Amino acid sequence: MGVVVFTNGCFDIIHPGHIDLLNRAKQLGTKLLVGINSDSSVRRIKGEPRPFLSQDDRAEILRNLKAVDEVQIFDETTPEKLIKQIKPDVLVKGGDWKTTQIIGADFVRGYGGKVISIPLKIGYSSSGIVEKIKSLSINSTETSFTEVGSSKLIEKSLNSHIEVVQKLIKKEQQRIERCGEFIIDTLERGNKILICGNGGSAADAQHIAAEFVGRYETERRALPAIALTTDTSALTALTNDYNFEHVFSRQIEALGKEGDLLIAISTSGNSANVLSAVMSARNIGCKTLAMTGSNGKKLASLCDISLMIPSERTARIQEGHITVAHIWCEIIDSKFEVT
Structure with missing residues (x-):
């Protein structure tokens, strides 16, 4: 053969x-x-x-x-x-x-x-090749920050944020909705949400988990969510005894189960420990949701579903992540609202 x-x-x-x-x-x-x-x-x-x-x-x-x-x-x-x-x-x-x-x-x-x-x-x-072609076109407000002066900088920064939000409204509403449904389906089946990321994405992981466990704006039952970025003893022990690439994957092996959902956050889509976490989650039957930027194809291609903020700037991507996360929280509040 x-x-x-x-x-x-x-x-x-x-x-x-x-x-x-x-x-x-x-x-x-x-x-x-x-x-x-x-x-x-x-x-x-x-x-x-x-x-x-x-x-x-x-x-x-x-x-x-x-x-x-x-x-x-x-x-x-x-x-x-x-x-x-x-x-x-x-x-x-x-x-x-x-x-x-x-x-x-x-x-x-x-x-x-x-x-x-x-x-x-x-x-x-x-x-x-794509980047080379794009560089030949006129730069948008999102990438043009050459003018000097704080007032101009503030205006450009706010306009670039607005530009990203407008792109989300125009092109990403269905994707945002599908990701929200993915989260709700996990919770309705009695499973939990695990969340990981580095730096600002670690802060977002904690923020999102706190909104799920507590509430966003509407009174509802507590929802099971764990940020894998908060246990300093586990983080330092795993980094010391293994290496930083396994700091999240090892926790998933301990805490995750089939049917749980991992929300993997990486603005670049290339964070080794986040990619490792996704592979561990897949191995035990967890679903995976990527939160990344426009260049985060590696992370997105490993996950079941993804949110890709239409920007290459870390700051704009992070702002987009937490904006969409709040939308998910609002959807979830509505779904599980106490009547």
């Missing part, structure tokens, strides 16, 4: 780095099967206006590459379901993914398959 190799990605704006990865992946077996995210899946991971090329166009390009034997489109956020159907002998991702972060790795290793992270061809990335 030969050796089946599987890899996956969005493959939106295919470049020489993709070609190199696919060629080297094919060398690991006799058949290379590529899974690509559907258009709706790409939008969930990367936000509007992605993808630039439709799923059919992306699949057609890949099918015409010498290294690729078969292309399958999947609509889920992750290729986990497809991997379990295919049962590849070798599971491959690019070198920007650690083997511990690769979806399906434990499943493939479980029947003796191999999981390999292939170093990337230096100098190529779809995100880099």
Whole structure:
């Protein structure tokens, strides 16, 4: 039957780095099967206006590459379901993914398959190409802070905040609603919410958990939520005895159970300990919700659902996170209000 190799990605704006990865992946077996995210899946991971090329166009390009034997489109956020159907002998991702972060790795290793992270061809990335194109356009108020003077700075900062909120109103209302429903479904099934993040995102984790356990504005029953950022003894012991990358994942192994929901907060989408927390949550059957920014595709692609604030500035992303979190709290108050 030969050796089946599987890899996956969005493959939106295919470049020489993709070609190199696919060629080297094919060398690991006799058949290379590529899974690509559907258009709706790409939008969930990367936000509007992605993808630039439709799923059919992306699949057609890949099918015409010498290294690729078969292309399958999947609509889920992750290729986990497809991997379990295919049962590849070798599971491959690019070198920007650690083997511990690769979806399906434990499943493939479980029947003796191999999981390999292939170093990337230096100098190529779809995100880099997009950023280069964007840099040729006129800067928005969100990114233009070159003028001097406190009054101008204040005005620009407030306007950039308003711009992000307007984008949320225009394009993200359905996503905000779906995430809120995800949280409510978890609570109605009698499960709990776990929340993690670093720095300002750690503060947001505590803030959100406090609103759930207490109340937002309306009297209702207490709701189970735990911020994994508050127990200083656990945080320091886990960092000292293991390493900081496992500071949240170890707590999830201890406190989480199947059906719980992890809200994973990272403005960049690249925080190693948050990514590790998501993988641990998935392993025990928890649902996962990402809160990140417009460049947080790595975190978003690992989670069941995501909120991606349409900004690249940390401050604006954090403001967007807590604004949306308050909206979720308002929705939850309404749902569980004491009558």
